[in-house]
Amino acid sequence: MAPPSGHSFFLIGALGVFALNCFTRAQRNGTLIFTKENTIRKCSCSADIRDCDYSLANLMCSCKTVLPLAVEQTSYSDRLTIWFTDTSALGLLLNFTLVRDLKLSLCSTNTLPTEYLAICGLKRLRVSTEAKHPSPEQSLLIHDGGESEPREKPTLQRGWQTCMYLSFLDMALFNRESALKSYSVANSASVANNFPYFSYLKTFPVLNNKSYVVTFIY
């Protein structure tokens, strides 16, 4: 009997690594953060929890109460779900953070002001407003630029300097029953100058002379 060639060993090894990768990825817990009665709870959940079901989350996930300052994080590498009731809490949790896979659920009937939330590196956004009006969850794929990964490695020091994909979410989108819309502007060296009417952008400290892919979600 001929011994198996080194080539097939290599192939089996590669398949094994691939399978392991898929397995661990499927097993990865998601992060759920919710604010309720002035407390912030941060949870690690192995399953998807029905939107805004706080007691189920406390039961099914591993949760702890965190102080507002302690929750300030600049990047989330895994799936992040946030249940929120107003923009101030959401701004505190998310403004100028790096998140790839984000789900936002509005858990109140509040009307939200037109205010923008800046997120770096967003690939997929899901939005749910079930507490406000009964519409199905919406999903938006913003980019799948895999090659940009190394540039977006979250480092606390460099942070936004390495951000290539910049998304602006209009908070007022949660008031509407219409479909999520977005448009992206690629390689615009100076976004603020290309959108003179969008003077608000100029107040964002990150928009300098750099090349970003900027996406507006509204």
Ligand SMILES: *[C@@H]1O[C@H](CO)[C@@H](O)[C@H](O)[C@H]1NC(C)=O
């Ligand atoms: C994953 O979530 C479960 C609860 O759903 C929790 O018991 C477990 O500790 C979490 N694992 C990690 C690594 O956080």
Ligand SMILES: *[C@@H]1O[C@H](CO)[C@@H](O)[C@H](O)[C@H]1NC(C)=O
């Ligand atoms: C995010 O930060 C910018 C700049 O400080 C601010 O103008 C904006 O209102 C903040 N967005 C939210 C939702 O808090």
Ligand SMILES: *[C@@H]1O[C@H](CO)[C@@H](O)[C@H](O)[C@H]1NC(C)=O
């Ligand atoms: C971009 O940078 C160059 C020099 O680095 C500067 O002269 C120019 O004014 C900048 N443009 C804007 C819009 O900031």
